[in-house]
Structure formats: C-alpha cells, structure tokens
C-alpha cells in the first residue's frame with residue numbers, strides 16, 4: 464500500500480480484516496494524509512476544515528465500525544464573506560435578500576430568468592457555462608466566480624463542467640429557496656447538510672484507529688518511507704521501489720501517491736501517455752494557522768472568503784467543532800487557506816511572510832475584532848487539488864487506458880486517481896479496491912462517484928446509522 468491517507472488506510476484495513484498481510488508505506492510521519500489531525504499549541508486541529516459526510520451505507524458502516532461511539536454530531540454553520548457582508552451558506556433567501564439589497568436581488572432574479580429561458584447552454588462544457596445556466600450570471604459572479612478562480616488558479620471558462628457536476632449538481636436556486644421556505648414549518652425534508660459526525664480527537668482519529676487495528680494484526684505502517692515507484696516486469700507489477708532503489712516484492716500494489724509520480728516511474732512509457740500525464744496539473748494549498756487570544760470570535764465552523772480584495776479563500780474556526788479538540792486552551796485556533804501553483808509568489812513566500820499576510824487579512828475581515836494573534840504556523844500541502852482543466856477527461860483517459868493494461872497495480876485516492884475526492888469518496892475507493900482483490904469483484908475504480916449510485920442509503924446520526932437518506936449534500 465502506498466500512502467496512509469483515507470483511501471490507503473481504508474483499503475489496508477479492509478484487506479487486513481479479511482486476513483491478508485498488508486504493508487503500508489507512508490512518506491509523512493503520521494497517518495491520515497490530507498485528513499490527518501495535528502497537535503498545535505495544546506489543541507488539536509485538522510489540515511483545514513474536515514466535515515465527513517456520506518449517504519452511502521458502506522462508507523458509513525466502515526466509519527462507524529472504526530470510530531465506534533467516539534464521535535459527536537456537530538451543527539454546521541458556514542457563511543460566505545463577500546464585500547464586507549456575511550451570507551449564510553447554504554443560501555437563505557431572506558438573509559441573501561437583506562445582504563444584497565433589493566436592487567441587487569432583483570438583478571439576480573432577472574439574470575436567473577434570462578439565462579434559464581434564453582441563454583442556457585444545452586450541454587455546458589465549462590464550469591462558467593454550467594453555473595450560469597443553473598443560477599444566472601449575477602449569482603455566478605457573486606457566489607461562484609471569485610472563490611473558484613482563487614481555488615483553481617484558472618478562469619472559470621477554462622475549468623471543466625465536471626467540477627460543478629461533481630460538487631454542486633444537486634443544488635439549484637429553486638432547491639435553496641424551497642429549502643429555506645420549508646424550514647421552521649415542521650417539514651423534515653432537508654436538502655442541504657446541516658449536521659455532521661465528527662470523531663473525538665479530530666478527523667484523523669479514524670485513520671489512527673485503522674493503523675492501530677493493522678498493527679494489532681502484525682501489519683506494518685511504515686512512516687517516513689516514501690516510495691519512488693513500482694517495480695514491473697513486462698506489464699506485471701511485482702513490488703515497490705524505495706528511495707534507495709531497494710525493491711520490496713508484493714503480489715499486489717495499491718497506490719495513492721500522486722498519479723503523475725506513479726506513472727512516470729513505469730518502464731517503457733509510451734510517448735502519448737508521458738505527454739498526457741505531464742499535462743495533468745495539481746494545485747497546492749497553504750494553510751496558515753493563527754492562535755488568537757479569545758474564545759468567542761465568530762460562530763461559524765468555517766467562512767468562505769469570496770471577496771477578491773483578499774487572497775485567502777477560507778477561514779476555519781476550530782473552536783466551533785468539538786470541545787475535546789480544544790482541550791483546556793482559552794485561545795482559538797483559526798486556519799486561513801490559500802491556494803497557489805509552485806511558480807506563484809504566494810507559494811514562494813517565507814512562512815513569516817505568510818503569517819503576516821494572514822494576520823493582515825483576518826483583521827480586514829473583521830472576524831477577530833481587536834483580539835490579539837499570539838502565534839502563527841504554516842503547513843504546505845503540495846498537489847492537494849487535481850485541476851479539472853477544460854477537456855482534462857480526454858487526457859486522463861489516455862493515462863487510465865495505459866494503467867489498465869498493467870497487472871497487479873490499483874491506483875486510487877485523490878492524488879492517486881486524479882479525482883477531486885472528499886474523504887467519503889476515498890474511503891469508498893479503498894473499500895472497493897479491497898473487494899476487487901479479495902472478492903473477485905470487478906468495480907471500475909476510475910468511475911466511482913458516491914453521489915450517483917448508492918448501493919444502499921444510510922446516514923450517520925447521533926444514535927448511529929439511520930437507514931435511508933436523511934440529508935442530501
């Protein structure tokens with residue numbers, strides 16, 4: 464197993480339960496990948512906000528099996544910061560109307576109808592066309608454009624519609640309005656998640672518990688052991704190659720390392736495949752944690768920053784998750800997220816410069832008032848977002864076809880399969896990868912989308928698994 468993130472750990476856990484011997488190689492010094500929890504200034508924090516949510520029974524069963532009763536339900540409050548105002552997200556019509564003002568709100572509605580009736584593109588190829596068709600130009604400009612362009616570093620008309628289809632497909636203007644109107648009328652139908660299960664000890668506790676299970680079954684989880692690539696003979700993978708070129712033999716290799724690194728390690732790579740994999744790009748995340756000397760800053764779990772005068776894209780307030788990660792501390796840890804490519808000045812800034820930038824920007828939002836920042840810390844996550852550049856699916860399919868011709872190798876995960884996975888998607892990939900190997904199942908792991916085909920639906924609530932769909936994302 465290459466990588467101890469949610470995908471790798473889940474696959475290893477499932478295989479180990481079936482009695483197979485697994486070795487996990489992890490480049491970092493802890494499990495959890497991007498969903499790990501770290502200790503900071505006497506508290507615990509995740510690498511950015513990590514809300515676990517799924518309607519898929521298999522995913523939730525595994526999660527509950529590992530976490531047991533050691534979780535709490537967290538009420539979700541998230542808002543959008545735009546032009547010095549805070550909009551509830553998911554949008555609430557009255558709140559949006561109040562914040563936008565009647566004139567701007569009417570512009571939004573008008574623009575919605577113009578696009579719905581006259582300008583809707585039948586088969587939108589880009590994110591911009593997809594969102595405008597669904598929400599109109601004005602709402603697109605206010606609620607989607609700036610944030611998406613900060614995140615992806617490319618214009619929305621260069622971003623593939625796949626991103627919108629994967630992440631916001633169930634949300635529509637009417638859906639949001641209907642949801643808001645029905646709230647408070649005893650109607651239990653909720654179209655947007657307003658509560659989520661969060662493990663005691665942070666989101667990474669899930670993967671730490673999986674690692675404990677593996678060790679109890681004499682399976683190794685090896686830290687600081689980055690894998691260079693896989694060892695092949697012909698089109699059969701026979702093991703993994705360590706940094707010192709030592710080869711460890713294995714019958715099967717599941718890889719969650721970045722897809723481009725894996726593919727570039729393969730022998731006799733055909734030129735079109737090498738070219739295709741080179742043109743798949745990832746975007747990096749910079750996390751700036753600030754410790755603030757206050758306990759009651761603002762009520763949100765996180766705030767999306769849409770204003771274009773700030774480089775920051777999101778602010779998380781870890782004090783509003785669960786008490787156990789805060790411990791005895793009387794201070795609040797915030798995390799400001801920035802996104803950048805390797806060659807951008809933001810990525811090249813020193814940690815001190817980034818902390819100063821974050822301090823300046825958090826003051827500009829008004830979120831911390833006059834409270835004092837007592838500490839700062841930076842974590843860099845390279846290649847955290849696979850960029851869905853327009854037409855990327857064609858390029859990816861060239862790589863996938865080649866990988867399918869190689870036996871004994873299963874690439875999964877966010878890095879590993881170039882898919883904008885949340886934890887639930889990566890957990891599902893882990894479950895199904897293990898079933899392909901142990902139960903002779905034949906899941907096409909390149910086509911996994913948890914939002915489309917639920918084998919059976921169930922949601923986690925405070926009393927455990929709730930059969931059927933309680934919420935939609």
Ligand SMILES: Cc1cc2nc3c(=O)[nH]c(=O)nc-3n(C[C@H](O)[C@H](O)[C@H](O)COP(=O)(O)OP(=O)(O)OC[C@H]3O[C@@H](n4cnc5c(N)ncnc54)[C@H](O)[C@@H]3O)c2cc1C
Pocket residue numbers: 465466467468469470471472488489490491494495496497498510511512513514515516688689690691719720721748800844847875876877878879884885886887889
């Ligand atoms: C800021 C941020 C916020 C997020 N918020 C949420 C959220 O709210 N909800 C949610 O569900 N998900 C969220 N996610 C996504 C979630 O973190 C990922 O979906 C999940 O971690 C992906 O798991 P993975 O195993 O596929 O990949 P990863 O977590 O990336 O794990 C891959 C692992 O492989 C290791 N590795 C890489 N190369 C090598 C190598 N050569 N040799 C050995 N090991 C290697 C890495 O160190 C890493 O540990 C967020 C992510 C970020 C960055």
